[in-house]
Amino acid sequence: MYNIFRYIVSLTFVLLCSNYLVSQTLETDSIVVPLWQGIELETDVVPLISNLLNDDKTFRYEVLSRVNLKNKYFPVVEVGYEGKHRELGSGIDFTGTGMFYRVGLDFNLLKSMSTQAVKNKFLLGARLGYSNFFYDISNISYIDEYKGADITGNIIGLQSKSLWFEIVGGIRIEILKNVSVGWSVRIKNQLGEPEAGAIIPWYIPGFGQTGSSVWAFNYMIGYKF
Amino acid sequence: MSRNRFTLLLLLGCLWLFVSCGSEDEVCRESTEVKLHIGFYKTGETKVSPIDSIMVVGIPGDSVFYEPTKNLSEIQLPLEFGVGVSQYAIRFNEKWDTLTVLYNSDLYFVSYACGMIYTHTIDTVLIKGQTSKGLSIPYKSVTTENVQHLQIYR
Numbered sequence: 001m002y003n004i005f006r007y008i009v010s011l012t013f014v015l016l017c018s019n020y021l022v023s024q025t026l027e028t029d030s031i032v033v034p035l036w037q038g039i040e041l042e043t044d045v046v047p048l049i050s051n052l053l054n055d056d057k058t059f060r061y062e063v064l065s066r067v068n069l070k071n072k073y074f075p076v077v078e079v080g081y082e083g084k085h086r087e088l089g090s091g092i093d094f095t096g097t098g099m100f101y102r103v104g105l106d107f108n109l110l111k112s113m114s115t116q117a118v119k120n121k122f123l124l125g126a127r128l129g130y131s132n133f134f135y136d137i138s139n140i141s142y143i144d145e146y147k148g149a150d151i152t153g154n155i156i157g158l159q160s161k162s163l164w165f166e167i168v169g170g171i172r173i174e175i176l177k178n179v180s181v182g183w184s185v186r187i188k189n190q191l192g193e194p195e196a197g198a199i200i201p202w203y204i205p206g207f208g209q210t211g212s213s214v215w216a217f218n219y220m221i222g223y224k225f
Numbered sequence: 226m227s228r229n230r231f232t233l234l235l236l237l238g239c240l241w242l243f244v245s246c247g248s249e250d251e252v253c254r255e256s257t258e259v260k261l262h263i264g265f266y267k268t269g270e271t272k273v274s275p276i277d278s279i280m281v282v283g284i285p286g287d288s289v290f291y292e293p294t295k296n297l298s299e300i301q302l303p304l305e306f307g308v309g310v311s312q313y314a315i316r317f318n319e320k321w322d323t324l325t326v327l328y329n330s331d332l333y334f335v336s337y338a339c340g341m342i343y344t345h346t347i348d349t350v351l352i353k354g355q356t357s358k359g360l361s362i363p364y365k366s367v368t369t370e371n372v373q374h375l376q377i378y379r
Binding site for chain 1: 251252253257258259260283288303304305306311331332333334337338339340341342343344
């Protein structure tokens with residue numbers, strides 16, 4: 001919990017500092033940028049390819065909506081649907097499916113000299129993620145020490161919820177009129193500790209593999225309205 | 226920032242996408258052995274006292290947990306899950322005693338690498354026979370923790 005607190009404080013500090021620097025630059029240049037600069041829709045293109053290569057239980061669809069305010073503030077909502085199937089090295093078969101949601105705010109660290117919507121962006125932001133999902137665990141083993149036998153069983157229809165925090169950085173370049181591409185890299189940390197002995201999910205839609213911090217990468221393509 | 230620099234950053238991002246790969250830790254490094262630890266004491270003493278010869282078998286059935294063994298001061302016995310009671314015949318030198326343990330069992334998830342285990346909470350312990358004079362239960366929770374759950378006095 002201390003790490004999460006430190007994480008949030010550090011992020012807030014970085015965002016405030018960067019925001020202050022950008023503000024100072026804009027004020028110096030005396031440019032009045034209109035508040036509403038449009039809305040962007042993006043999707044992650046990597047799963048569009050990987051979905052074809054994986055089995056039908058492993059997939060991800062993800063879309064993002066980002067509002068451009070003064071070319072500086074970008075409130076973001078992300079929605080996705082993800083399924084994961086994996087036979088683990090221990091023989092356990094995991095299958096999970098669920099929706100995930102993220103809300104947050106990006107800051108553009110590049111100063112804008114235009115009153116029009118910026119074409120290129122260097123974004124730094126934060127997200128709060130949430131997923132409500134179902135999962136099955138098959139072929140999980142336990143040892144009957146009394147009889148000296150190794151027994152396997154299935155646990156089907158488990159449901160769970162998860163909340164996590166992300167720091168996100170990335171760039172976007174407009175390659176055609178209103179069409180932009182770019183990437184985002186993000187580090188995610190789960191909020192809250194699982195109860196000891198509880199059957200935690202191996203994978204959380206939108207978050208990734210449980211157990212520690214997760215690094216993730218998105219290659220995005222988007223359209224500006 | 227120039228467009229060239231932005232393009233370079235874009236390409237670096239793509240490169241990272243292809244070279245990065247996750248490593249999964251799927252090796253079980255935790256103990257999954259859940260056994261009832263029993264120590265033998267002489268009445269009035271606090272230090273374990275070895276038995277000259279001991280043998281343990283399950284009741285009913287033909288499970289032999291300890292073949293005749295010399296100079297043991299502690300034994301570890303598995304508890305059968307799903308039945309709530311385990312019985313053992315313990316031979317102290319030449320005399321047989323019967324140990325009965327009543328308990329509740331819970332399924333406990335360790336990890337995806339280790340699987341699951343049954344842990345137990347001791348409810349009642351009975352011992353009958355010519356050797357044993359009494360017993361105590363210092364720890365009622367039987368998990369992977371290496372502690373002495375039961376002390377038998379003779």
